[in-house]
Amino acid sequence: MDGGSGLNRHQRPRAARQRRYSIRDFHVDTAGVFSIGVLTSLNITALILTNEGIAATLIDWLARIEQTRPLCACCDFIFTREVPPTLWLIAQAVGNPAARGAMLMGACEDCCVRYPTNGTLIAAAAEQLKRGAWPDLRLLDPAHFGAGGRA
Numbered sequence: 062m063d064g065g066s067g068l069n070r071h072q073r074p075r076a077a078r079q080r081r082y083s084i085r086d087f088h089v090d091t092a093g094v095f096s097i098g099v100l101t102s103l104n105i106t107a108l109i110l111t112n113e114g115i116a117a118t119l120i121d122w123l124a125r126i127e128q129t130r131p132l133c134a135c136c137d138f139i140f141t142r143e144v145p146p147t148l149w150l151i152a153q154a155v156g157n158p159a160a161r162g163a164m165l166m167g168a169c170e171d172c173c174v175r176y177p178t179n180g181t182l183i184a185a186a187a188e189q190l191k192r193g194a195w196p197d198l199r200l201l202d203p204a205h206f207g208a209g210g211r212a
């Protein structure tokens with residue numbers, strides 16, 4: 062017996078969990094303040110194994126790649142199943158542990174060469190976001206980026 066709702070976590074409706082997490086949700090969750098880090102395949106694997114939310118976001122991103130035709134975070138390159146991102150950029154809430162989501166963006170091979178450090182790649186992605194969906198985007202100090210570096 063428990064004194065709570067009477068439902069355990071397996072019995073609660075799953076609709077909320079199954080609804081697609083949108084950019085709008087991300088913006089609300091983060092209050093518009095988030096950090097962007099660069100992930101290699103090695104550290105994205107570690108994240109997938111330890112963070113169910115990020116794993117779901119990545120799987121969804123890849124599963125819908127042919128429908129959504131996602132652009133490179135820094136240029137107009139369109140990813141496909143045959144040519145997925147070389148590196149990933151991940152945007153996560155800063156100072157809000159309750160924020161549940163993350164936003165993933167891919168970087169193409171050319172941009173990874175053109176912007177050879179995490180800092181230059183993030184700056185290029187931020188400029189691209191400012192030109193498009195996020196005109197009021199502001200970057201936090203890079204000291205807050207804890208997502209790891211490139212090999």
Ligand SMILES: [Zn+2]
Nearest residue numbers: 133136169172
């Ligand atoms: Zn690119």
